[in-house]
Amino acid sequence: MMKIRIQAIIDTDNQKSIIEDIACLERDELTAETLGLTLNDAKVISAEIQRKMIKHQMKDFICHHRFCLCCGAVHHIKGYNTLNYRTLFGKIILENPRLETCQCQPQSQSSFSPISSILTEHISPGLSYLEAKWASLVSYGQTVKLLEEVLPLEAHPSSIFNNLKNVSTRLEAEVGEEKYAYIEGCQRDWNQLPRPDTPITVCLDGGYVHAREGNNRKAGWFEVIVGKSMQEDHDPKRFGYVANYEKKPKRKLYEMLHAQGLQLNQDIIL
Numbered sequence: 001m002m003k004i005r006i007q008a009i010i011d012t013d014n015q016k017s018i019i020e021d022i023a024c025l026e027r028d029e030l031t032a033e034t035l036g037l038t039l040n041d042a043k044v045i046s047a048e049i050q051r052k053m054i055k056h057q058m059k060d061f062i063c064h065h066r067f068c069l070c071c072g073a074v075h076h077i078k079g080y081n082t083l084n085y086r087t088l089f090g091k092i093i094l095e096n097p098r099l100e101t102c103q104c105q106p107q108s109q110s111s112f113s114p115i116s117s118i119l120t121e122h123i124s125p126g127l128s129y130l131e132a133k134w135a136s137l138v139s140y141g142q143t144v145k146l147l148e149e150v151l152p153l154e155a156h157p158s159s160i161f162n163n164l165k166n167v168s169t170r171l172e173a174e175v176g177e178e179k180y181a182y183i184e185g186c187q188r189d190w191n192q193l194p195r196p197d198t199p200i201t202v203c204l205d206g207g208y209v210h211a212r213e214g215n216n217r218k219a220g221w222f223e224v225i226v227g228k229s230m231q232e233d234h235d236p237k238r239f240g241y242v243a244n245y246e247k248k249p250k251r252k253l254y255e256m257l258h259a260q261g262l263q264l265n266q267d268i269i270l
């Protein structure tokens, strides 16, 4: 029998090292299955490291924010609430203190929460990225299964939907305004443009998606326009939009071509 104990050693500026137990793995007879880490071991270890690491990071963060930056007085704790923070390695319930505003500061707000000012969303950027990526490729249900299979977390289709909606709203807001035309300059300017090194192929297609339920197939249908541009030695770029809803179709196409490094000239009329 072999026991492998995994510990984390946490060093901070003004404290002596803290040792946290993470996991204890037991191995008996050596087989292909017992050699090295299993997926479940990795989940248990990463979830426990996450819990302990966040606990200490939070403690350290609150300690630093207990004192007023201007006069050094202590911010008294007004109360606590909890904050559910979803991460790649499990949901963490954070104790979120509200601190009283120092007397030396304008009293526009009587208290403030240092943690809420850092964690503006209740999902870590890493998990938000993975959820949005997979939910845009496969169904919400499949995304849940995929994430739960490889990571120590519980996923729910509704929270993935909400996250994807937030991410897409943010991306939409970053897309510039629609314009009547995107070609600038004149023939003389266009003649000066360097020739692209390799050809760029742009494919555009569209299709109708019909609602699964409803009185007839026409209820709830929508038209999807998709495009892809490809160039040797470059990553392909894609775009898509729902024709009935999209307010900036030319802009979407322009952004895709621009991302591909294509210079718009007289050959391409948007």
Ligand SMILES: [Zn+2]
Binding pocket: 068, 069, 070, 071, 072, 073, 102, 103, 104, 105
């Ligand atoms: Zn102060």
